[in-house]
Amino acid sequence: MENLQEEKVVNQSSDYIARTSGLAKKDYIGYAMGDFAGCLCFATVTTLLQKYYTDILGLTPLFIMIMFIIARVWDAINDPIMGRIVDIRKADKRGRYRVWMRFVSIPLAIATVLMFLPWTGFANAIGNVGICIYATITYILFGMIYTMHQIPYGSLASVVTTDVKERNKLSVFRSVGAALGSIPVLVVTFVWAKAVKPAAANTVIFSAEQLKEANIVEQLQATYAAGLIPVNANGQQLGENARVLTQVQYLPILIGVVVSAIVASLLLFVAYKWNKERVVKTNEVKHENKGETFKIVKALLKNRSFLGCSLAGLLLLAGQMFTQTYYTYLFNDLFAANWMNMISMVCTYGPMAVLMLFAGKLVRKFGKKEICAVGAALAAVANLALFFMQPVIVKTPTIFLAFCLISGIGLSIITLEIWAIATDAIDDVEVKTGMRNDGTSYSVFMFFRKMGQVVAAVAVNVALIAMHYKSGAGQVQNAGTLDAMYKMATIIPAVMFGLMAAVFFFVYALNHKKTAELQVEKEKMLARQVENNEIVLGE
Numbered sequence: 001m002e003n004l005q006e007e008k009v010v011n012q013s014s015d016y017i018a019r020t021s022g023l024a025k026k027d028y029i030g031y032a033m034g035d036f037a038g039c040l041c042f043a044t045v046t047t048l049l050q051k052y053y054t055d056i057l058g059l060t061p062l063f064i065m066i067m068f069i070i071a072r073v074w075d076a077i078n079d080p081i082m083g084r085i086v087d088i089r090k091a092d093k094r095g096r097y098r099v100w101m102r103f104v105s106i107p108l109a110i111a112t113v114l115m116f117l118p119w120t121g122f123a124n125a126i127g128n129v130g131i132c133i134y135a136t137i138t139y140i141l142f143g144m145i146y147t148m149h150q151i152p153y154g155s156l157a158s159v160v161t162t163d164v165k166e167r168n169k170l171s172v173f174r175s176v177g178a179a180l181g182s183i184p185v186l187v188v189t190f191v192w193a194k195a196v197k198p199a200a201a202n203t204v205i206f207s208a209e210q211l212k213e214a215n216i217v218e219q220l221q222a223t224y225a226a227g228l229i230p231v232n233a234n235g236q237q238l239g240e241n242a243r244v245l246t247q248v249q250y251l252p253i254l255i256g257v258v259v260s261a262i263v264a265s266l267l268l269f270v271a272y273k274w275n276k277e278r279v280v281k282t283n284e285v286k287h288e289n290k291g292e293t294f295k296i297v298k299a300l301l302k303n304r305s306f307l308g309c310s311l312a313g314l315l316l317l318a319g320q321m322f323t324q325t326y327y328t329y330l331f332n333d334l335f336a337a338n339w340m341n342m343i344s345m346v347c348t349y350g351p352m353a354v355l356m357l358f359a360g361k362l363v364r365k366f367g368k369k370e371i372c373a374v375g376a377a378l379a380a381v382a383n384l385a386l387f388f389m390q391p392v393i394v395k396t397p398t399i400f401l402a403f404c405l406i407s408g409i410g411l412s413i414i415t416l417e418i419w420a421i422a423t424d425a426i427d428d429v430e431v432k433t434g435m436r437n438d439g440t441s442y443s444v445f446m447f448f449r450k451m452g453q454v455v456a457a458v459a460v461n462v463a464l465i466a467m468h469y470k471s472g473a474g475q476v477q478n479a480g481t482l483d484a485m486y487k488m489a490t491i492i493p494a495v496m497f498g499l500m501a502a503v504f505f506f507v508y509a510l511n512h513k514k515t516a517e518l519q520v521e522k523e524k525m526l527a528r529q530v531e532n533n534e535i536v537l538g539e
Helices: 002-019 025-057 061-088 099-114 119-160 164-182 184-191 216-225 250-274 292-302 304-334 339-349 351-355 359-366 368-388 390-395 397-433 438-466 479-506 512-531
Strands: 193-195 203-205 229-231 246-248 279-281 535-537
Touching: 025 061, 025 099, 025 119, 025 164, 025 184, 025 246, 025 250, 025 304, 025 438, 061 119, 061 292, 061 438, 099 119, 099 250, 119 164, 119 397, 119 438, 164 184, 164 339, 164 351, 164 359, 164 397, 164 512, 184 250, 184 339, 216 229, 292 304, 292 397, 292 438, 304 339, 304 368, 304 397, 304 438, 304 479, 339 351, 339 397, 351 397, 359 368, 359 397, 368 390, 368 397, 368 479, 368 512, 390 397, 390 479, 397 438, 397 479, 397 512, 438 479
Parallel strands: 203 229
Antiparallel strands: 193 246, 279 535
């Protein structure tokens, strides 16, 4: 009798899942647009803001690091609050989650542009303290508004469909949308710097033959020590590593930021229209019980799979943000090859275009946990190889890009699946505890991602401080600084991605078999929730 009743429950729940599946191409594209729009702003900030702060505003790495930490501490308070607001807000015909994309579309664009307004021209009027205050306020404002987009948007995946295959496909489309949103900033980094051409007075010309001499670094150091400026035959200033010195230009940055912000705003309106919530929590369910938020967070952190995917999300974003930010220094100051910014991003995210075609098959054959663990290990090994190959790569920078491609292949696997992994982990918590709080659960996951931003910000700025990086336009970095710059650009990501591999291998618990078992339990749970009027299914 018990077996017959259980079989009945499974069949009923399968019917319910069928009512929240069958997504069309428009649904996937609409969902991807949400992160496409978000990353048009986010990638602009993560890639350009640090370099803009040091080289244009002249802010010190120490101040930037402190500011970033303060912003993330506020996020520790802000993210869970936003998650609870999303969960307890009364749903209407516009839905509980997708409506936030419309709410934030214009504010997000404005907040993005505010960070890059040309306050440098008013430095004498408002002073350095005024610039620091303005930078802090605008950065925290952007973070708050971006949270208002990301928490509801991430929670949306749980109510768009309950089918595990479609959720995995949504994760792939979201990751592709994020990658596409990161492309425009590549154009900006390609044109944002130009060679420095000092006045003819006090310059010393070095011929092409002289620049090939073994002791050229010592000659250039002696030139600077004498108060002279070394230039090549074209009149371009040389750094101590004999490469052309480049200087970041403000106008390309401002134009790129404004265009990206406007396009992001328009895409969020389209994403709002093209998304549909098919699983809606009834408004009769109460959320305001005292201590409920703490109870939910405790249940999340006690779950190995949720903790594992959160730590992996932290390390993934930390590694990606570190390389995106730090490489702008490496390619401009060490290699003097601005074009490497664009190619490195293509090497990092390009493999996603190919892997997305096979992601579903790889997941079905091996499992999400398994392929992500291998991908993280591959990225760690590639960066470790870069660290040990410094003497070769400094002479042949293109080899650096080849290993960026290998690392990018490993990271693309994780980037494509991380959102599906998070959704699986949230489902695992719900099945084991009976609590459905998508907004709060996702806010905790995003909090770990925000901590990844802290790790990246601290790593970047501690590295700059340790190597005695000189802030300000046209500064010349010495040979020791450039040597340390390379070492930190490779060993820090290697450690981050190595730790991420360990998390997938030893902490995250939902292997291929357990994920399949979770789907069965989720189907039974969905049937009970509908029967108890805890959720309603959209038509």
